[in-house]
Amino acid sequence: MKSFTYERATDPAQAVALLARDPAARFLGGGTNLVDLMKLGVETPGHLVDIARLPLDRVEVTDDGGLLIGATVRNSDLAADPAVRTRFPVLSQALLAGASGQLRNTATTGGNLLQRTRCTYFQDVTKACNKREPGTGCPAREGVHRDLAVLGHSEACVATHPSDMAVALAALDADVLLLGPDGGRTVPLTDFHRLPGDHPEKDTVIRPGELVTGVRVPRTAAGLPSAYRKARDRASYAFALASAAVVLDVRDGVVGDVRLAFGGLAHKPWRATTAEATLRGEPATPESFRHAVEAELAAARPLRDNGFKVPMARNLAVRLLTELADPAATATDHTDPRRGDR
């Protein structure tokens, strides 16, 4: 691991100023991903600005009934927050489906958004990877890619974004709050992460020197039925093979508001706008749900070994929509919720 210097920032403006002094510097949050990548030689910052103790550790219910989540709020704390649990259960469920208890206790909201792909080629500096070293190629296309993207990938990159939390936030129409040398700005979460295109080295639209200071969740989904479900290789501590976040408002058997986002399928949380548009005003039936989700997933272009993700994502989404539309008919889940098996 390359040697580096370290300092701790005390307020967001100072943190941005500290980073601006050194182009090779990086912000350090919980460190659950950045420190791993530094050990692997994937990330080689010369200087770390520790932002984990910035006063951005609050979850506030805003005047209009939404949420303002500070960037340094730990994943565990956010999942347990009463306002999140009662008003936006999809977010709490997504957080609890991610990582392990130990990691969630350390990982921050901002860091969760900015975590890098777990593609094994990206993490191995002895192999080519366009995301890590642009222009070197993507061996995953011919190599090992069962866990990688089926939607929105490019010739250059087939990586997936690993976050569960971000998938729920995408479904909630959240905004990412940024502070940079030139001041603050707000980016919709669905525009924050990029598709790889010709520049897979860029995961997000964040500009050099910008700090994520928080996430704003509008009130529009507050209190609506919502849920997150994730499929994975083991019951805990595994990234999503596919996941789905759903918010659904049904009035008199007709779909009103609906938001659907997929995880594990693409380089970013995949907001299913085609499915949503297809569903609005339609009868809230399994048939229409399936029709809409299949319309969304028609864009999928699976690789040799990851075609299973398409029916898996479809089944997850159709099931969640069906359950949320008719809670009384919700199938009994015999899994023990304490085991995190959602």
Add this chain to the structure above:
Amino acid sequence: MTTSRERALGSDAVRIEGLAKVSGTARYSAEHTPPGCLYAWPVPATVARGRIASFDTAAALAEPGAVAVLTHENAPRISDPEDAILGVLRDDRVPHRGWIVAVAVAETLEAARATADAVRVSYVAEDHDVVLTADHPGLYSPEMANGGHPGTRERGDFDTVYAAAPVTVDVTYSMDPMHNHPMEPHAAVAHWHDGRLTVYDSSQGSSTVRDALAALFALDPAHVTVISEHVGGGFGSKGTPRPQPVLAAMAARHVGRPVKLVLHRSQLPAVVGHRPPTIQRVRFGADRDGVISALAHEMVSYTSTVKEFVEQAATPARTMYTSPHSRTVHRVTALDVPTPSWMRAPGEASGMYALESAMDELALAAGVDPVELRVRNEPSHEPDSGRAYSSRHLVECLREGARRFGWGDRDPRAGLRKEGRFLVGSGVAAASYPVLISPSTAEARADADGGFLVRVNATDIGTGARTVLAQIGADALQAPLERVRIEIGDSDLPRAPLAGGSSGTGSWGWSVDKACRALRARIDAAGGTVPPEGLSASGDTTEEVGAGTEFARHAYGAHFAEVQVDTDTAEIRVRRMLAVFAAGRILNPRTARSQFIGAMTMGLGMALMEGATIDPVAGDFAERDLASYHVPAHADVRSMEAYWIEEDDRHLNPMGSKGIGEIGMVGSAAAIGNAVRHATGVRLREVPMRPDKLLPHLA
């Protein structure tokens, strides 16, 4: 001393070193740091096959704290190794990706890593072949499989009888490579002093490592000490000497200071062995009642170009069931892959997965309950050898397990039990593991103060061996357990075999029992009192073990599993596992239970999630950390129960014990696979049964 006393054997004595381990005071190999110790970091090859053209170490040696970079061009010479995987830094050949081609040495761990990262190696890469196929052109029939088993065995006339059988099964099962990944990575600290070599090594048997190092460095074995006091698991990967003590000793000799080398988790898959992938075809010919007349088990696997290792997966079929006509065949091909080796129950775990899955298919084909099918095929004598069994209580395990599990209530029809989006089913499989034993020596000493010391170079890899050996000693000495101290894990102690093949307790315990009985006799001869200078005795079981046995000796068991399958995602979760074992006398129920359920958990991993992917492009394993190589998490292990039937078998050893370290893993994956079939109606003939494999088969 002759007052009434609880016998120590059979009691659930707690681990002697348990407090030291949980309080962090038990020191593992890497936690020993001699004065002046330097740190080493290996440089793994980044081509899958080829030659090293040149090294550029200038930048590496310019790193702050760098001391040396060892390569085949400057490393101390070592003799031809008996085990070719120890032939490191000897030539320019790269037999597989991850082969260690250089070692950086520096003042700190961080500096060593930076130095290693800065070593530039130029390779002349050659085309590599790392993909095993059932019809690989390089397949051949080896003379021997692991464990000294003949590669091929034929009995009777399989082809004719199979062709005429009214009920037949012809199925092929496959298994991905699996990694041992013990919690403690392989580590060694080497120190040369006064012409002697002392090495702390994380090993399953330091006598073996001592002998290997003495041979490689042309030393008198008496001048080499290898210490493995506490070992954080091995699962076979530390059963044979591994490169780390060799490299640490080479580096220490080169720089003239002690050197510590800890393999990084990412380096383990290529360096410490793995369970090779297998493709196994099983054929049964049976009568209409399911009684087997013809059995063929034919395995295809790979070995490396470094040495031949043949997973003996077809051997359980030689001993398990009645089979008048039998063919058991192993074939391997040498690929440009890391060298496979022992992983918990090599041969049995892989072979019984296929055999016990195929038995479930035979049960369906014959319309016989799977428990009953196994009972009907219970042999009177071991089929392959014709020998009588010293004890065999498989039927009792099946019956007792069926009773405890509630098997009698089971509707055999598949795909019927739907609970919401889940399908639920149950399955059974048998387990078997041979009784292995090796010669061992031990010493026992009595002090005038009433204390005893037992010395034997056993290794406690987390099993509780230290505790059970003290229990054996206490009973043989007719002394309270708390008066018996025990020393293990040091090659200067009386020589003893490695902790492997579930043979440790039987092998070491026999010599401890012998030494302690001899000592007891001396004390009694001295009138029951120990003189001020103390008394001692030794025990050597070379003769007893060498005499062999006329019996076929195996432990048996029966696994029952209940699974749920998510019909949306094909995620399989095991709701409960229950097993009953017959493994001789259980010497310590506390440590035995943890052996059984630990191995059953590993079997759960084998069934559902443990599997490595060979990257055809790069030629190495894609998963090289515990985030990508999935072992069961706590949430995967719900209800896990192990029971046993006490056997009184006089043909084993003085304790009457059979090995218990591996049998818990044998058959468990088959029980889960059989349960998945019962739940869904889908027979998935491969492990791990990840969602991507099962989902396409669910409607």
